[in-house]
Amino acid sequence: MTLATALLYLLALGVCAAISICVYLVVTSPPKRVRTAHGLTLRSSKQDVSLPLPDIADNASVTLSVVVPAYNEEERLPLMLDETVGFLDQRKKSQPDFTYEILVVDDGSRDRTSEMALEYAKKHENEHIRVLTLAANRGKGGAVAEGMLRARGERLLFADADGATKFADIEGLESELAKLSSDGLGVVVGSRAHMVRTDAVVKRSAIRNFLMHSFHQLLYVLGVREIKDTQCGFKLFTRSAARSIFRNVHVEGWIFDVEVLLIAMHCGIPIGEVPVTWHEIDGSKVSLLRDSIRMALDLFTIRLNYLLGVWAIDLAATSKQQ
Ligand SMILES: Nc1nc2c(ncn2[C@@H]2O[C@H](COP(=O)(O)OP(=O)(O)OP(=O)(O)O)[C@@H](O)[C@H]2O)c(=O)[nH]1
Ligand SMILES: *[C@@H]1O[C@H](CO)[C@@H](O)[C@H](O)[C@H]1NC(C)=O
Ligand SMILES: [Mg+2]
Numbered sequence: 001m002t003l004a005t006a007l008l009y010l011l012a013l014g015v016c017a018a019i020s021i022c023v024y025l026v027v028t029s030p031p032k033r034v035r036t037a038h039g040l041t042l043r044s045s046k047q048d049v050s051l052p053l054p055d056i057a058d059n060a061s062v063t064l065s066v067v068v069p070a071y072n073e074e075e076r077l078p079l080m081l082d083e084t085v086g087f088l089d090q091r092k093k094s095q096p097d098f099t100y101e102i103l104v105v106d107d108g109s110r111d112r113t114s115e116m117a118l119e120y121a122k123k124h125e126n127e128h129i130r131v132l133t134l135a136a137n138r139g140k141g142g143a144v145a146e147g148m149l150r151a152r153g154e155r156l157l158f159a160d161a162d163g164a165t166k167f168a169d170i171e172g173l174e175s176e177l178a179k180l181s182s183d184g185l186g187v188v189v190g191s192r193a194h195m196v197r198t199d200a201v202v203k204r205s206a207i208r209n210f211l212m213h214s215f216h217q218l219l220y221v222l223g224v225r226e227i228k229d230t231q232c233g234f235k236l237f238t239r240s241a242a243r244s245i246f247r248n249v250h251v252e253g254w255i256f257d258v259e260v261l262l263i264a265m266h267c268g269i270p271i272g273e274v275p276v277t278w279h280e281i282d283g284s285k286v287s288l289l290r291d292s293i294r295m296a297l298d299l300f301t302i303r304l305n306y307l308l309g310v311w312a313i314d315l316a317a318t319s320k321q322q
Helices: 003-028 077-094 113-123 140-149 167-180 206-221 239-246 256-266 288-307
Strands: 040-044 062-070 100-107 129-134 153-159 187-191 234-238 271-275
Touching (some): 062 077, 062 140, 077 100, 077 113, 077 167, 129 140, 140 239, 167 187, 167 234, 234 239, 256 271, 256 288
Parallel strands (some): 062 153
Antiparallel strands (some): 040 129, 187 234
């Protein structure tokens, strides 16, 4: 066997391997969820019974919804709620028309996250806090999507339960959204890109920073180029944008933010990015190695499925009437 034939065999082997990996990723990728009320309970501190579930297709009935995905967050959540409620009650005082809801989405926690949130609401006599409990754990993407589809706001923010972002930074997102949204469509994402040269990032472990840079390279190759920080847990949507996007998502894990942005781009929804204050909070639930591999595979899955047309964006689901 000559060197040339050996190389040819090797090449053929490589192509076969690549094709098998692609087929595997497409075959094992999640279908779009059929959204039902099954396994969802919505409660406030007032009633013990489950409230009727609102639908993102309905008209808004509050000004702002804050959706908080929470998985085993009984320890970190109260502090986040203090800050959020403090800010929003203050705004309510200065703007009598302003109304809000905080929708804590308990992602099938094994601790007392839901009970904690309800007790918090009762103790502070806050009727704006609602708790949506998912029967089983779905991942951050699943929790955010279910929350968005059951929220009532004209505008909808999702914010991490650890309170890593200073809540007052929502003002920057709101003014950017007011500027860029057209036809009621718009998304503004919080960004930590300005912090890359600061201690918060430099002091992180080398492996973490290496993974962060690789992730950015991968995103660039996959076509997400305008947005510097896709993963920040602080994103604001108009109601129409949330309706278009969250009825079309497939991915429920950590990488869901990328699919959210890809759908927004596909639908021609304007996207803005605004710097936010961010402090690393202890108790992160991300496992570096396992979640990095998962995220890289999911990225390819997303790209392949849209490329091959296996996942299609249902534009009818994005229209208002329905
Ligand atoms: N780990 C995990 N978090 C979830 C899940 N569902 C929802 N979340 C929420 O996702 C948010 C982000 O979690 P963090 O552990 O702070 O992770 P992170 O902020 O992406 O990562 P760090 O930069 O390490 O803080 C929190 O509000 C979690 O409660 C889940 O299934 N697993
Ligand atoms: C929702 O709002 C639109 C426009 O403001 C209005 O025409 C429609 O009747 C409203 N629908 C309901 C169910 O209130
Ligand atoms: Mg965090």
